Amino acid sequence: MTDRGDESRVHSLVSIARGASLYTVGKIVSDAGEFLVHLLVSRWLGAGLYGLFAYGKTIAFTALLLTNLGSDTSILKYLPQYEDEPQKRRFLLGLAWLTSFLGALTVSTVLFVFAPTVAALTLDEAGFVAVLRLFAGILFLDTLANLLYATFRAVELIEYEVFADRLVKPVLRIVAVGGALLVGASVYGLVAAMVAASMVTLVVAGFLFLTRLDVRPTLRGPHATRETVREYYNYSLPLTAKEAGTVMQGRIDVLIVGVFLSSTAVGIYNVSVLVSSLLYIPLLAFNQLFPPVAARLYTNDERADLAAIYGATTRWIFTISLLLGILAIVFRVEILTLFGPEFTAGTLVLTLFVIGQLFNCATGPSGYLLMMTDHQYVVMANEWVFGIANVVLNVVLIQQFGFVGAAVASAGVLAVRNLTKVAEVWYFERLHPYSRSFFKPLLAGAVAAPGMGFVGWLLPPLPAIVVGAVVGIALYAAVLLSFGIEPVDRRAYQEVAGAPGSPD
Template identity: 35%
Template sequence: MNADPGAGGEDERETPSDDSVPDEEREALVTIAHGAVVTSGGVSGQRALTAATEFVLARGLGPTAYGVYALAWRIAQLLSRLVTFGSVPTLQRYLPEYADDPARRGTVAGLAYATTLGFGAAIAAGVWLAAPRINDLTVEEAAFPGAMRAFGFLVGLLGVVMVASAIFRAVGSARGEIAFNKLLRPGVRLVAAVAALAAGYSIGGVAVGIVAATALLAAVAVPLSARVTGVVPSLRGARREARRFYDHAAPVAMSSLGKVFQNRVDVLLVGALLTATAAGVYNVVLVLIAIAWIPLMSFNQLLPPVASDLYANDRTATLNAVYSSVTRQIVTAVVPILVVLAVYGRELLGLFGDPYVAGYLPLVVYLGGVFVGSAVGATGWLLMMTDHQYARMALDWLLAVLNVALTYAFVVRFGLVGAALGTSLAIAGQNGIQVLLLRRFEGLWPFDRTFLTPLAAGVAALLVARAVRAVVPGLAAVVVGGVLGLATYAAALRRLGVDPRDRLVASHLAGRYRAALARRLDR
């Protein structure tokens, strides 16, 4: 599909007044922003629960045992990216399109569940057989094979919860996806970990407890998703639907596999080339890095179905305007988070224990990749929603091969910093190329001069935060510097001027939330 004339040119895009935003664009922006607001709360809760779990385990197990657990957990997380075999993006692509055909929707959902269960069983069997060999190649600790085998069963269960959550998301329900995928999934892990440690268990008991708790969550998620969304999974008509389903899912799955080697090979190489303690330190770094991804994840919550609908209706110009505005909003939200993590990373890592402060430099290096990945917006999703999944697959694998070689060399030469450097370069490289592909294929281009405003405000916040750190000691600097830095950032944005589209979205949502609050208070 070709872009509408002028859809991608930044020079042809004028800054609108509040009243000049077309209704279709206004509706899309408000829908995505509302989803981002709802999601940001859920994702923030998810990150808080995850950080609490890692804090409890890091303190309760000790650096070496925690490193063994962290490696097994991260491998399971990597495999969970593959277990749905591309079903999650495929649900985002086709459930909105089949809105008027409940039977076809049910078939797509049925294929997603069946695919996930099949790959989950295969992964569990493979992990069971490979766990001793993985241990020999990595940490060489007696507790690792048992934990890894338990987590092998966890992968399929996580996949089921992800599919159920994706159905909520595909029909435009951010709350359902947030409840199961963002809150309950890490919540049951925290409860299981605390219970296992309180009962005196070590790594194996923690792993078994997490698997049992996740199994209960999956048993609840599937029927509740069907009842709330009306998308009842079925394999009736699966043979007719399978070809189109897997034509989209298969290249997405191959992209996911490529991305494991592209920007998650660092976890495997740290475990293979460094120590169990280093694996634990790097895992804590990834816990903090996950906070920086919150804005991108939040805005991406409802962008895929909105983009799919606009693209299917040949509204490329509107899609480009929405892409530009949403990307600028992501940048505006992520900059202050990056400032706090970069300036106060040592203090935040120290909360997990003194050994983890060694992860500060890898943290800062990794933040560079987060900035680039956030600054280009939802490039990967947009390639998939505009039916360019094969181009993304080829790019994922091209960069995966290059990244494995570079990251291996970096880890051998620089240790933990090398792991972060390789991943950061991979994230920056892929997202940079993807934004160029979107411009080439569809004429989509998000950038204009309005992106300079949050960057300039971020520089002001950075200077204030560093000044506070120089005069205020310890964790008090995080609180004082964070508050003053955010205040400086907000004041600078106000002074430099907020884009009218962003102002429009903020005022519309504020009015909606005030009205909702007033209705609740009147009850």
């Protein structure tokens, strides 16, 4: 007889795993597209002009953390929470959309108007002001698209987000940037092509929302009261302040490198950060549907299920990320050589960020768990404390050690911040994700790493990456299988794959 509690946990894990699977497929395509765009620009224009492109993109990406004003996370919480109150869902969705639209309009306008000031304080080079102003347009369009993506995730229809954001947008960007390079466009022409790609992507996402979802935002109805508005902003405003702190941690290191060093240094540093961010894919993937599932379980006081899902999800994230991290460290020189020989100066930066990202992934969706359990003020405090620490350490260490100092500061803060989140989840909710099963991927990694290193010693760079990845995956999987598959993993896999489960 199958326990009903186990069935509920497996159902929730299957929902999260399904979202992660769809997201991973889209993320692989998206990151491959992003990788190809950066590869084309860096190889075609060189480290200096690539640095201008990467710096402008980083500023827009950093500002994107502020423009939604906490609306995306609010949507993820409130739409599942008020599933049985459709009118209140619609009003809260309308409030989120209005708030984010005004935020996007304000921040984009500020960036457009003050682009000359930003350029004068950072990379004061020809054409950078025009590039920044185009990125302000991308910032506005992408903020609106992100509202639609959050709505898709909140109702657990992640496939529409994956299609628009992870398939359509990267393909359009590759075509646009590639075409611009072929006709000899400047950096300005490349970014203009990206504006067009973002515009088309927003249209596609809007069409999917109108034709596939039945929930519609509104600012009217019986729930359009001060109490509901107060409830919304009591949740979203701390998250807005939290995002301001996140800005000081996200890509502020790249911005500070631009202030103290050159556009070439920005280019080399940014490529290393870009490669290390591949480890973030599993965490992002499982975070897609973990928040609405966690919000529902917490609201229904199903703590045992929440604890089991937190643990299994964290272990899955760490298991996948550890293999990617080993691959990135073993073949760090070979990977950076793909962008050009001058980018190999960032090997130490890449290693430090891989280690920082492994700490990030080993703590799983702890940040989202804090937010979904009504500890948004704790999350806000985290982001500000560690954000300020990151800025101070970057300013001090960059002047002492160049961009390696930036990596030491940012990777160190990333690791400590995430360990703090795990401790806070335990302190407030008495939940932690760890068990003996975490030793399995660690032992598998200890076997896979020497195998990859031996392949790297035998073969030239590009074949070494390909063959080394195959050998590493085979060794890693063999060790994991030799220890046995966890029962919850087996049942979740059977559900996802459609295989018959255990009999009742």
